[in-house]
Amino acid sequence: MTHLPGSVDDLSDDDLLAAYTDGAEGTAGGGWLRVNFVSSLDGSATAAGRSGSLGGPDDLRVFDLLRRAADVVLVAAGTVRDEGYGPMVLHDPDVAWRRARGAADHPVFxxxxxxLGLDPASRVFTEAPVRPIVLTTSAADPERRRALEAVADVVSCGxxxxDPVLVRAALVDRGLxxxxxxxxxxxxxxxxxxxxxxxxxxxxDPSLEGGAGGRIVHGSSPELRRMRLAHVLRGAGDVLLTRYVRAR
Ligand SMILES: NC(=O)c1ccc[n+]([C@@H]2O[C@H](COP(=O)([O-])OP(=O)(O)OC[C@H]3O[C@@H](n4cnc5c(N)ncnc54)[C@H](OP(=O)(O)O)[C@@H]3O)[C@@H](O)[C@H]2O)c1
Structure with a gap:
């Protein structure tokens, strides 16, 4: 007898997206904050310094679908720099899906x-379909701030x-x-x-990185944050696609 979860191949994009958004309440009021990560079996968030070689095609499929359903894609600067992010431009089917639902063509980046160690001349800004938002501090370097203000809305959040609480509030206040x-x-x-x-x-990702790769989280939390399993699906190459929701 096998005990494998259902294959993602059996789900259309709409079905898969429905599985990822089921119960995502709270879009009125305080918003809903989803995070998306990939990890090796032994807990590494990277292989050879980046996450791109982990996950495979079905992780990418989910990655794109989750952007499709977002008002805003929030990324910290370390990842923008290390992963070489470009502008937040969705694929044509994602744009069509959003248009059909009266949403803006692309989420805000x-x-x-x-x-403020971001290059205002980078494609992130120069090719952005929607003016990006940079969330920083009031103590940040004024010259860098001025340069980025030419290409993005720069908001002080501490x-x-x-302060991530202020980041969330700033986005929700803008209707994101x-x-x-x-x-x-x-x-x-x-x-x-x-x-x-x-x-x-x-x-x-069903691989053992076996080295010094960091986990998906660095920091220290005052307590355990319990999560509840919402689904597990099996993707190509035996990747597991899991979704956990905060148990409050
Ligand atoms: N496995 C995955 O799914 C996954 C996902 C994303 C990234 N990664 C990997 O993670 C690595 C990057 O890790 P990282 O920890 O350096 O990236 P990060 O969390 O994306 O970026 C950290 C940077 O964010 C800025 N920051 C501002 N306020 C912050 C706050 N309150 N808390 C934390 N950061 C704040 C700082 O940038 P400034 O220096 O500009 O002030 C800080 O240096 C890369 O190797 C990337 O490939 C893996």
Whole structure:
């Protein structure tokens, strides 16, 4: 007898997206904050320094579908730099899906940085279909701030450090209630510490990284944040696509 979860191949994009959004309540009021990560079996968030070689095609399918359903894609600067992010441009089918539902063609790209160490001349900004938001501190370097203000809305969310509670509130206040966070580990640490994670979508890649790769979260939380299993699906190459929702 086998005990394997159902295959994602049996689900259309709409069915799969419905599985990922079922019960995502709270879009009125405080919004809904989902984070999406991939990990090796032995808990590494990277292989050779990046997450891209983990997960495979079905993790990518979910990655794109979760962007499709988002008002804003929230990423911290370390991941933007290390993963070489470009502008937040969705694929044509995702745009069509959003248009059919009266949503903006693309989600807003929101980037968290204390140092403002982002290049205003990078494609993230110059090719952005929607003006990005940079979430920083009021103490951040004024010159860098001015340069980024030319290409993005720059919002202070704390004095000396970026407070994730203020980040969430700033996005929700702008009507960006469906917040989709793609990392990275340090920022996830601050979200967990502040108990702001409503949902974790975690793909588990069936590989042993076997080295010094870090976990999907760095930081320290005052207590365990219990999550409830919402689904497990099996993808190509035996990747597991899991969805956990905060048990409050
Ligand atoms: N497995 C996965 O699913 C996954 C997902 C994402 C990333 N990653 C990997 O994670 C690595 C990057 O890790 P990371 O921890 O450096 O990235 P990170 O969490 O994306 O970025 C950390 C940076 O975010 C900024 N920041 C501002 N306020 C913060 C706050 N309150 N808490 C935390 N960060 C804040 C700081 O940028 P400034 O220096 O600009 O002030 C800080 O250096 C890369 O290797 C990437 O490939 C893996």
């Amino acid at each position: 929101a980037i968290v940085t204390g140092s 004095e000396d450090s970026v 209630a469906r917040i989709h966070c793609e990392g990275g580990p340090s920022f996830l640490g601050s979200l967990v510490a502040a108990d702001l994670v409503d949902e974790l979508c975690l793909s588990i």
